[in-house]
Amino acid sequence: MTTGEGAHEAAPPRVASRPASPDDCSIVSRGLTKRFRGGQVAVDDLHLAVPRGSVFGFLGPNGSGKTTTIRMLLGLMNPTSGGCEVLGRPMPAGLSAALPKVGALVEGPAFYPYLSGEANLRRYDAADPAADPRTVTSRVGSALDRVGLGAAAGKRYRAYSLGMRQRLAIAATLLGPRELLVLDEPTNGLDPQGTREVRSLIKEIAADGTTVFVSSHLLTEVEQMCTHVGVMRTGRLVAQGPIAELRDGHALRVRVESPQPAQAASVLNQLGLADVRTGVDEVTAELGAVAPERVVAELVGDGVSVRGFAVLRPSLEELFVGLTGEGFDVDG
Amino acid sequence: MSTVRSAETATPPDVLARPAEPHAEQAAGPGVAVAVPPRRGPARAALRLLRSELTLTFRRPRNIAMLIVLAIVPVLIGIVLRVVGGDGEAPSLITQVAGNGLMLTFVALSLLVQLLLPLAVAVVAGDAIAGEASGGTLRYLLTAPAGRTRLLAVKFVNVAIFGLVACMVVALAALVTGFVLFPVGPVTLLSGTTIPLADGLLRVLIVTGYSAAGMAALGAFGLAVSTLTEVPIGAVAATVVAVVFSQVLGVIPQLAPVQPYLLTSWWASFDGALRDPVATDVMTQGLLVFAAYTVVCGSIAWGRFSGRDITS
Numbered sequence: 001m002t003t004g005e006g007a008h009e010a011a012p013p014r015v016a017s018r019p020a021s022p023d024d025c026s027i028v029s030r031g032l033t034k035r036f037r038g039g040q041v042a043v044d045d046l047h048l049a050v051p052r053g054s055v056f057g058f059l060g061p062n063g064s065g066k067t068t069t070i071r072m073l074l075g076l077m078n079p080t081s082g083g084c085e086v087l088g089r090p091m092p093a094g095l096s097a098a099l100p101k102v103g104a105l106v107e108g109p110a111f112y113p114y115l116s117g118e119a120n121l122r123r124y125d126a127a128d129p130a131a132d133p134r135t136v137t138s139r140v141g142s143a144l145d146r147v148g149l150g151a152a153a154g155k156r157y158r159a160y161s162l163g164m165r166q167r168l169a170i171a172a173t174l175l176g177p178r179e180l181l182v183l184d185e186p187t188n189g190l191d192p193q194g195t196r197e198v199r200s201l202i203k204e205i206a207a208d209g210t211t212v213f214v215s216s217h218l219l220t221e222v223e224q225m226c227t228h229v230g231v232m233r234t235g236r237l238v239a240q241g242p243i244a245e246l247r248d249g250h251a252l253r254v255r256v257e258s259p260q261p262a263q264a265a266s267v268l269n270q271l272g273l274a275d276v277r278t279g280v281d282e283v284t285a286e287l288g289a290v291a292p293e294r295v296v297a298e299l300v301g302d303g304v305s306v307r308g309f310a311v312l313r314p315s316l317e318e319l320f321v322g323l324t325g326e327g328f329d330v331d332g
Numbered sequence: 333m334s335t336v337r338s339a340e341t342a343t344p345p346d347v348l349a350r351p352a353e354p355h356a357e358q359a360a361g362p363g364v365a366v367a368v369p370p371r372r373g374p375a376r377a378a379l380r381l382l383r384s385e386l387t388l389t390f391r392r393p394r395n396i397a398m399l400i401v402l403a404i405v406p407v408l409i410g411i412v413l414r415v416v417g418g419d420g421e422a423p424s425l426i427t428q429v430a431g432n433g434l435m436l437t438f439v440a441l442s443l444l445v446q447l448l449l450p451l452a453v454a455v456v457a458g459d460a461i462a463g464e465a466s467g468g469t470l471r472y473l474l475t476a477p478a479g480r481t482r483l484l485a486v487k488f489v490n491v492a493i494f495g496l497v498a499c500m501v502v503a504l505a506a507l508v509t510g511f512v513l514f515p516v517g518p519v520t521l522l523s524g525t526t527i528p529l530a531d532g533l534l535r536v537l538i539v540t541g542y543s544a545a546g547m548a549a550l551g552a553f554g555l556a557v558s559t560l561t562e563v564p565i566g567a568v569a570a571t572v573v574a575v576v577f578s579q580v581l582g583v584i585p586q587l588a589p590v591q592p593y594l595l596t597s598w599w600a601s602f603d604g605a606l607r608d609p610v611a612t613d614v615m616t617q618g619l620l621v622f623a624a625y626t627v628v629c630g631s632i633a634w635g636r637f638s639g640r641d642i643t644s
Contacts, residue, residue, distance in 0.1 A: 074474075075477070077643070
């Protein structure tokens with residue numbers, strides 16, 4: 001796990017648990033860079049490695065270059081320098097071989113308002129030269145059913161609610177057998193119930209062995225469904241790897257609730273815990289290599305009355321703030 | 333892409349450890365239910381996309397409305413000619429309508445091909461790429477993946493077919509109106525000779541086809557404009573303005589040397605079909621101009637569209 005600002009300068013961030021072999025990855029990018037005509041660098045020297053079969057959360061505040069990256073991965077934009085491979089094919093040269101096996105939702109749903117949901121899916125299916133027209137009815141039907149739009153299939157898209165439109169866009173990614181789904185903000189516009197459904201749908205799809213690359217600016221969403229994350233900040237990938245490892249890289253803290261905070265603090269200091277902070281009726285410290293049960297035993301042994309004890313796992317939000325140095329949704 | 337290549341070769345152990353056929357493993361991989369897509373003919377896949385395109389074009393209320401207007405105008409022309417009657421001062425073609433209803437077809441086409449038919453074609457052509465871009469559907473078509481060259485080719489064929497249908501609607505409406513309002517019989521041509529009615533109908537077909545070819549050339553022009561913008565109405569307006577501008581140039585006598593190069597100068601040059609035998613020289617020249625416009629505009633459209641960043 002490589003984290004922090006210097007990551008892009010030294011070595012590309014690596015997936016520590018697995019060797020970053022391009023063959024194990026559904027998406028690989030090397031030095032992917034996009035500089036717009038105005039000189040603005042939207043994506044800067046990106047080294048992505050999305051392992052096959054993972055649910056990869058592509059995190060970052062709005063405007064951090066997530067969508068531009070996705071557009072380059074899908075061959076909609078040409079990189080200024082560097083390159084990327086999707087399902088082992090270089091993009092955009094290998095586009096026609098790779099994309100039939102990729103379902104994509106880019107920057108929100110877009111359909112023909114005067115067509116029904118079903119006719120819209122047929123339209124996109126007709127654009128895929130690898131799709132078999134003989135099975136289109138059943139494939140469209142099952143995609144609609146899968147996102148819960150079966151009953152609204154004949155309704156014009158114009159009459160769809162925002163949530164239905166988002167579902168239809170997800171249905172469009174499920175028209176064929178896919179090896180990779182690229183979902184850009186898939187839960188935008190969905191109510192909490194819809195969000196939960198999409199999350200379980202993604203888990204279901206991933207369980208079939210499909211790699212899911214999902215971008216989001218909502219940390220909790222990613223935390224609940226992803227196995228891996230990549231964190232973007234102003235066009236740079238500041239961290240990527242398995243979510244558990246990303247957590248492990250960060251210090252666990254203990255919190256001791258006690259009416260004798262000073263005494264508790266001295267015990268923690270004796271145990272060699274770092275960053276001991278004393279508050280009102282509580283003390284927190286970095287756990288380091290010390291076993292939590294030993295901390296409790298020492299406290300009790302020294303006669304400190306312990307009212308509460310907890311090991312604090314850093315939330316993804318805290319990790320993210322640590323990585324990007326700022327909160328979410330505020331980046332320009 | 334060179335960085336990707338070099339990095340790939342930099343991991344030989346993995347390459348050696350893997351089976352020779354990279355897809356064998358993934359197809360047999362546990363739980364990966366991905367069938368190898370059946371190899372279907374590219375021509376059949378393109379036809380399927382074209383069919384989808386045609387369905388969109390001919391079901392779209394706006395386009396249907398344009399075709400209805402195109403069908404009404406020949407009827408109006410017929411009624412006006414019937415009521416006013418052939419007075420001697422009108423152009424020869426128009427006076428002939430009173431004598432033979434078949435002539436209404438040529439009158440209607442030669443009038444409509446100047447502005448109303450180009451307008452309809454400009455709407456469909458200008459909307460072709462820019463409309464998909466502004467609606468966001470272009471990105472989904474391209475990630476399907478429709479293929480940029482293929483999509484452009486299908487869009488052009490679609491516009492050309494729309495132009496043909498529009499010309500046929502005008503011809504048919506005029507034919508029916510002419511048959512209802514005027515006497516019909518053997519046709520007296522501009523060259524003075526008279527041909528049987530069946531032969532006359534064949535001449536109608538030739539003129540309709542020629543008009544459609546002119547509209548296809550305009551379609552290529554509109555398509556090229558359409559690749560330059562994400563605002564469909566802008567592409568349509570630009571195409572129509574180009575047509576009007578070209579027609580203005582066409583009536584300024586001092587610009588006579590330029591006129592053979594203008595697309596609009598050739599649209600109504602189907603007089604040759606009304607002579608006996610059919611005078612092919614002017615029409616052949618016209619068709620060559622149409623082909624040249626189609627090739628040049630098609631190349632511009634392809635050059636612009638094939639490598640462009642899709643930001644919509």
